[in-house]
Amino acid sequence: MADYDVVLFGATGFTGALTAEYLARSAPSGCRWALAGRNPGKLDALRTRLAGIDDRLGELPLLTADVTDAGSLRAVAAASKVVITTVGPYLEYGEPLVAACAAEGTDYVDLTGEAEFVDRMYLAHHAKAAETGARLVHCCGFDSIPHDLGVRYTVQLLPEGVPLRVDGYVRAGAMPSGGTLLTAMTAMSRLPQTARAARDRAAAEGGIPGRTVRTPAGTPHRSPGGQWAVPLPTIDPQVVGHSARSCERYGPDFRYRHFAAFSHLPSVAAGALGLGALFTAAQLPPARRALSRRLAPGQGPSAERRARSWFSVCFEGTGGGEHVRTEVSGGDPGYDETAKMLGESALCLAFDPLPETAGQVTTATAMGDALTTRLSRAGMTFRTL
Numbered sequence: 001m002a003d004y005d006v007v008l009f010g011a012t013g014f015t016g017a018l019t020a021e022y023l024a025r026s027a028p029s030g031c032r033w034a035l036a037g038r039n040p041g042k043l044d045a046l047r048t049r050l051a052g053i054d055d056r057l058g059e060l061p062l063l064t065a066d067v068t069d070a071g072s073l074r075a076v077a078a079a080s081k082v083v084i085t086t087v088g089p090y091l092e093y094g095e096p097l098v099a100a101c102a103a104e105g106t107d108y109v110d111l112t113g114e115a116e117f118v119d120r121m122y123l124a125h126h127a128k129a130a131e132t133g134a135r136l137v138h139c140c141g142f143d144s145i146p147h148d149l150g151v152r153y154t155v156q157l158l159p160e161g162v163p164l165r166v167d168g169y170v171r172a173g174a175m176p177s178g179g180t181l182l183t184a185m186t187a188m189s190r191l192p193q194t195a196r197a198a199r200d201r202a203a204a205e206g207g208i209p210g211r212t213v214r215t216p217a218g219t220p221h222r223s224p225g226g227q228w229a230v231p232l233p234t235i236d237p238q239v240v241g242h243s244a245r246s247c248e249r250y251g252p253d254f255r256y257r258h259f260a261a262f263s264h265l266p267s268v269a270a271g272a273l274g275l276g277a278l279f280t281a282a283q284l285p286p287a288r289r290a291l292s293r294r295l296a297p298g299q300g301p302s303a304e305r306r307a308r309s310w311f312s313v314c315f316e317g318t319g320g321g322e323h324v325r326t327e328v329s330g331g332d333p334g335y336d337e338t339a340k341m342l343g344e345s346a347l348c349l350a351f352d353p354l355p356e357t358a359g360q361v362t363t364a365t366a367m368g369d370a371l372t373t374r375l376s377r378a379g380m381t382f383r384t385l
Contacts (some may be wrong), residue, residue, distance in 0.1 A: 002106075004032045005350040007080040009065060009097065010087035011035040012042040014300040015111065015141075019086060020046060024053040026343060026378070027256035030099035036076050064089060067093045070100065076161040077104040082346045085110045089186055098125050098136060105132035107349045111141035111342050113183050115235045115321035116190060119197035122360045129266065131362070135366050140345040141338035142241040145363050146313045146380075147258065149372050150328040151240045151365040153382050155250055163253035166317045167263040168240075169223050170232055174333050190212030198238075208245055211252050215241040218257035224316050224325070229259035243364035261314070290346035306332040314385070330380040337380065344374045 009024065010016040012314045014313075018307040020035060027033060034044050051058035063079070065072040065089060077083055087093050088111040101108035102125040112118065118138045129136050139145070152165050158164055187194060216239035223229040237258040244250035309332035317324045331336045345363060348354070352370040363371055374383055 002081045003079040004034050004061070004081070004347045005136050006031065006033040006082045006084065007036050007076055008033065008346075009036040009076060009083055009085045012039060012046050013086055015084035015339060015342075017046055017049075018335055019084065019342050020050060021053065022339045023347075024050045024057055026340075027347060031347070031350070032164065034080070036063040036065045038064065038066040040064055053380060057179075064183065066197040067096050069097055073100040074096050077101045077106040080106055082107040082109065082350045084342055084346045086342070089182055091120075091186060091190075091304040095121065096126070101131060101135050102136060104131040105129075106133045106308055107135045107136045107137070107144055107346075109140045109342060109345045109349065111143070111338055112138050113141075113143035113235045114187060115238055116187065116194040116197045118235065118238070118360075119194075119201040122201050123197070128269070128376050133358045135349060135357055137345065137349070137363060137366050138360070139235060139239050140342050140363060142311070142333040142341070143234060144236040145341045145345070145371070145375070146311065146330070146333075147155055147236040148239050148243055148364045149360055149368075149375070150313050150326065150382070151256060152243065152368060153316040153328070153372060154315040154317040154324060154326045155254075157324045157326070158251075158317050159322055160249065160251070162320035163255075164317065164319035165255050166315055167218070167223075167257045167259065169225065169229055169237070169259050169314045169316070171227075171261045171313075172311040172333050173310075173312065174306075175210040204253065205245070211245075211248070213241050213244040213250070214255045216255065216257060218259060222316075223259070223261055227261040227263055227313060229261050232258050232260040234258065234270060239362055240364075243362045246362070246365045252341070261383050273343070280292040301333050306336050309333065309336075311337070325385040326383065327385055328380065339350065340378055340380070341375065344378060345371060348374055 008020055011020045016377045024035060035046060037043050040062060043351045045062050050060060053385060063075045075094050083101055083106055085097050091114055094117055098108060098121050119370055147168055154166055155164060217231040237256055240256045244254045311333040312327060312329040315326045348367045354367060354370055357366050372382055
């Protein structure tokens with residue numbers, strides 16, 4: 001039996017600390033959990049903060065582990081049922097912990113939005129995790145839970161056994177996190193490597209007998225809600241596609257497209273200019289380093305600013321002559337809701353009765369209704385419009 005139900009690795013970073021605070025408030029009383037990181041002093045200071053939420057946490061176990069020390073990561077994985085990691089960029093720091101969890105049969109969750117990392121981890125560690133029973137669940141934050149579970153929620157309202165079409169429209173009023181900024185720039189600087197990893201994974205997975213799953217980019221248009229919609233090049237469609245591959249309920253021919261939605265055309269132009277500037281900077285190492293320093297991982301907005309932040313993802317689903325419109329919405333996407341989603345994902349894996357899965361799996365495949373229920377109870381909204 002594992003010593004801990006959940007271990008949070010990288011707990012002293014900005015999002016890691018928010019996740020620790022969420023667990024301090026929301027973990028069930030019988031949950032055995034611990035903090036892990038490379039700096040014992042910072043871990044102790046965080047534990048003192050958590051004791052202000054619940055004085056019983058003054059004795060919370062602290063584990064010293066570092067991404068450069070494979071043995072320490074293996075020990076953390078061996079001691080826990082589920083390991084959460086907020087240590088990114090994941091392409092640089094993530095693989096040793098994935099490898100440790102796959103080897104030990106320990107469930108793993110992260111908040112990466114790095115498509116290349118997810119594909120490379122599938123190629124390197126999916127088979128071992130499937131053998132040991134580990135569930136490796138990437139993208140357990142705003143990338144990509146609202147979209148993955150939102151599409152699943154929408155599909156369940158449509159007829160079975162027919163071609164299905166779902167479009168997602170994302171709106172948000174929030175500051176991007178430092179980690180998100182660095183992730184975007186890293187991906188933009190590694191387009192050939194990302195494409196190669198995707199091709200290698202597709203070749204390893206092969207086709208789906210008798211079924212088709214597509215996630216095309218789409219084109220700019222006016223959404224059914226009257227907003228300006230432009231393709232959103234995030235990891236989310238990739239995650240939705242993998243969920244659809246794993247579940248026949250998505251139909252014999254499934255297509256998902258992913259868009260950013262804007263109320264005003266000038267906002268579209270401003271967004272395009274900003275994305276173009278970020279892409280240009282990503283190709284120039286000095287510019288990339290300068291931007292990274294301005295909003296580095298580990299930094300984030302105040303609690304007051306986060307309290308004013310929000311997100312909404314609307315889904316338009318059609319199939320079998322029927323049409324449904326759904327919405328997933330919540331508060332601050334990059335920090336508070338991401339901490340909530342990450343924490344609830346780990347608790348779901350640790351405590352809930354779930355389908356038998358192993359290897360690299362998505363949130364919809366591994367947790368589905370159980371995680372949707374948890375997040376609904378925690379304040380996120382899943383509804384039919």
